[in-house]
Amino acid sequence: MSVSSNSGAGLRAAVIGLGSMGFGMAQSLRRAGFHVTGCDVVAANVDRLVAEGGHAAANPAEAARGADVVVCVVVNADQTEQVLFGPSGAVEGMAEGAVFLSSATMDPQIARRLADRLEATGRLYLDAPISGGAAKAAQGQLTILASGTAAAFAKARPALDAMAGKLYELGDAAGTGAAFKMVNQLLAGVHIAAACEAMAFAAKQGLDLAKVYEVITASAGNSWMFENRVPHILAGDYRPLSAVEIFVKDLGIIQDMARSARYPVPVAAAALQMYLATAGAGMGRDDDSSLARTYAALSGAALPDAVTPKA
Amino acid sequence: MSVSSNSGAGLRAAVIGLGSMGFGMAQSLRRAGFHVTGCDVVAANVDRLVAEGGHAAANPAEAARGADVVVCVVVNADQTEQVLFGPSGAVEGMAEGAVFLSSATMDPQIARRLADRLEATGRLYLDAPISGGAAKAAQGQLTILASGTAAAFAKARPALDAMAGKLYELGDAAGTGAAFKMVNQLLAGVHIAAACEAMAFAAKQGLDLAKVYEVITASAGNSWMFENRVPHILAGDYRPLSAVEIFVKDLGIIQDMARSARYPVPVAAAALQMYLATAGAGMGRDDDSSLARTYAALSGAALPDAVTPKA
Structure with missing residues (x-):
C-alpha cells in the first residue's frame, strides 16, 4: 500500500522503539512523507534514524510532542505501559486527538485497559499488533491486525497506509487485534x-x-x-x-x-x-x-x- | 503420471483391502490396463469392484495367485501381517519374483521385519505408504513414499506409475518410506x-x-x-x-x-x-x-x- 504513496506529507509521526521492526516502520513512514521523530533506549538506534533524515528525542514525551501519530514498537505490555504512562511518558507530550498505535504483542485485556486509560485523557488508541519481520517492516509491507474506534482508525490511516501491506480491520474495540x-x-x-x-x-x-x-x-x-x-x-x-x-x-x-x-x-x-x-x-x-x-x-x-x- | 498411461497392459494386480483408498487405487490400476483382482472382508466392496470390471477373490492367497503386484491397503501393521502370512495369506498365492506393495502406515521396524520375512521366500517387498485421500487415489494422483530394493521398484514400477501423482524414491531399504x-x-x-x-x-x-x-x-x-x-x-x-x-x-x-x-x-x-x-x-x-x-x-x-x- 505504501508504494509511491505520499500519505504522510505534512504529518508528524513519533516512533518509540527503534529495533529491527520499529526502525523499518520509521523508514516506511519517512518514505510516505512523514516527519519522523524517534526514541530508543539504545542511542545507536536513534543515531541511525537521524543519519537517514529522522529526528532524535530523548524520551517518549519529547518524541510525541506535536505528533499526529505515536507508533509504539516495544517488546511487551509492561514496556508499552511505561512508554505511555511512565516518567516522561508519551501521554505527557501527545496532543488531544492524536493517536497512539500500539504494536507490541500482549494480552488483549491489557490492551483494553491501556486504551481505556489513554482515551480517558482525550487521546486515541489503536490496538495494532504486527506480523511480517524486519524486511517487510522496512518495505511498508507489514500485516497489521488492527482494532479500535472509528476516530482512532481515521487518525491512524495515513500511517497505516505507509506501513501495512495487508491491513485487517477487526472491530471497534481495542483488544480484538491483540x-x-x-x-x-x-x-x-x-x-x-x-x-x-x-x-x-x-x-x-x-x-x-x-x-x-x-x-x-x-x-x-x-x-x-x-x-x-x-x-x-x-x-x-x-x-x-x-x-x-x-x-x-x-x-x-x-x-x-x-x-x-x-x-x-x-x-x-x-x-x-x-x-x-x-x-x-x-x-x-x-x-x-x-x-x-x-x-x-x-x-x-x-x-x-x-x-x-x-x- | 497415470493420465492416459497404459503401463499395466498384460499385467495382473491384486488389491487387498477395498476401502476408500484401496478401491480408488484398484480403479487407477484398471485404468492403466491391469487385470485387477480384489478382496476385502466387506463383500459389498468386492461386488463394487466386480461391477466396474474387476475380479473377485475370497482371500489374499487367491487374489495374489498369478499377480505381478499385490497392493495391500489395510489399516495397520497387524492387518498387513495377517494379509501376508495369516491363513490363506498372500504369500501362499504369490509367484516368486512378484512384488508386495505395502501401503498401511506402520512402525518402520515392523515394515523391515515384514520385508525380511517375505524376501526370504523369494518374493519382493516395497514399503510404500501413501498420502492424499480417496479422490486422489481414484485419480491415480497419490503421493507415494516408497523404499525397497531396485528389484522391488522395477517390478512395482507399472503399478506405481498407475497410482502415483508424486513418487518419492527414498532408498533401498524397507522401513524408510514408513x-x-x-x-x-x-x-x-x-x-x-x-x-x-x-x-x-x-x-x-x-x-x-x-x-x-x-x-x-x-x-x-x-x-x-x-x-x-x-x-x-x-x-x-x-x-x-x-x-x-x-x-x-x-x-x-x-x-x-x-x-x-x-x-x-x-x-x-x-x-x-x-x-x-x-x-x-x-x-x-x-x-x-x-x-x-x-x-x-x-x-x-x-x-x-x-x-x-x-x-
Whole structure:
C-alpha cells in the first residue's frame, strides 16, 4: 500500500522503539512523507534514524510532542505501559486527538485497559499488533491486525497506509487485534516446536533431512513455520531471525490468558516447555529453530553441524 | 503420471483391502490396463469392484495367485501381517519374483521385519505408504513414499506409475518410506490438534471465527491442516473425511517409536491426549476436526452448531 504513496506529507509521526521492526516502520513512514521523530533506549538506534533524515528525542514525551501519530514498537505490555504512562511518558507530550498505535504483542485485556486509560485523557488508541519481520517492516509491507474506534482508525490511516501491506480491520474495540495476534502466536509457536520435534525425530531415525524437508513441504504435514524455519536447521545456522525468548513470552501470554479464561491448552503448554528448556540451556537469544538442538541434546540425534556458536 | 498411461497392459494386480483408498487405487490400476483382482472382508466392496470390471477373490492367497503386484491397503501393521502370512495369506498365492506393495502406515521396524520375512521366500517387498485421500487415489494422483530394493521398484514400477501423482524414491531399504510417513503424521497430527486448540480458544475469546480463518490462512500461523480442517469447524460438519481414530493410531505409533528410540515427543504426546479424549467421548469415528468440540466441551467455548449428530 505504501508504494509511491505520499500519505504522510505534512504529518508528524513519533516512533518509540527503534529495533529491527520499529526502525523499518520509521523508514516506511519517512518514505510516505512523514516527519519522523524517534526514541530508543539504545542511542545507536536513534543515531541511525537521524543519519537517514529522522529526528532524535530523548524520551517518549519529547518524541510525541506535536505528533499526529505515536507508533509504539516495544517488546511487551509492561514496556508499552511505561512508554505511555511512565516518567516522561508519551501521554505527557501527545496532543488531544492524536493517536497512539500500539504494536507490541500482549494480552488483549491489557490492551483494553491501556486504551481505556489513554482515551480517558482525550487521546486515541489503536490496538495494532504486527506480523511480517524486519524486511517487510522496512518495505511498508507489514500485516497489521488492527482494532479500535472509528476516530482512532481515521487518525491512524495515513500511517497505516505507509506501513501495512495487508491491513485487517477487526472491530471497534481495542483488544480484538491483540486477541487475533495471540491466536496466530499459539499456532506459530506450536508449529515451530512441532517442526523441531519432527526434524530431530527424523534425524534420530537416520533419515536424509534435506529429503524430509522436500517431502514434508509437499505434503499434508507442512506449515508456514516448517517451511520457513527448517532451512535454519539444515544449514546449522542458529543466528537469531526470531529469538527463542519471543515465544517464551508469547506462549507465556497464551498460558496466562487461557488460565484466566478456564481454557485448557495442552498442546501449546507442551510447546512452551521446550522453549523454556531451550532458553534455560542458554539459547534464549538464538533463533527459535534452536529447539531442534534441545531435542538433539535430549536424544543423541545428530543434526547438521552448527555454523554458529551455541550462545 | 497415470493420465492416459497404459503401463499395466498384460499385467495382473491384486488389491487387498477395498476401502476408500484401496478401491480408488484398484480403479487407477484398471485404468492403466491391469487385470485387477480384489478382496476385502466387506463383500459389498468386492461386488463394487466386480461391477466396474474387476475380479473377485475370497482371500489374499487367491487374489495374489498369478499377480505381478499385490497392493495391500489395510489399516495397520497387524492387518498387513495377517494379509501376508495369516491363513490363506498372500504369500501362499504369490509367484516368486512378484512384488508386495505395502501401503498401511506402520512402525518402520515392523515394515523391515515384514520385508525380511517375505524376501526370504523369494518374493519382493516395497514399503510404500501413501498420502492424499480417496479422490486422489481414484485419480491415480497419490503421493507415494516408497523404499525397497531396485528389484522391488522395477517390478512395482507399472503399478506405481498407475497410482502415483508424486513418487518419492527414498532408498533401498524397507522401513524408510514408513519412517518418512511417520514424520509427516507427527506433524499432521499436531497441526490438527493445534488448529482445534486455537479455533476453540478464539471462540472462547469471542472472536469472529470466519475472520480468524481468513487472517490465519494469510499469516505465519498457517498450516496445510489448518487450511484444510478448519472449514469443517466453521460449517459444524463433523462427518468423517478422516476419522479421529486414524490419529489415535498414528500418534500412538509415534509414541511407541519414540519411546523405543529414547526420544522425547512432548508436543505429539499432548496432541495424542486430545485425540484420545475425543475418541473416549464418543467421537472416534467422526472427523478429526472434532477435537475442536472437545476443547469447546471442556471450556464452554461456543462453536458453530454441528449440522451432524455427535456420533
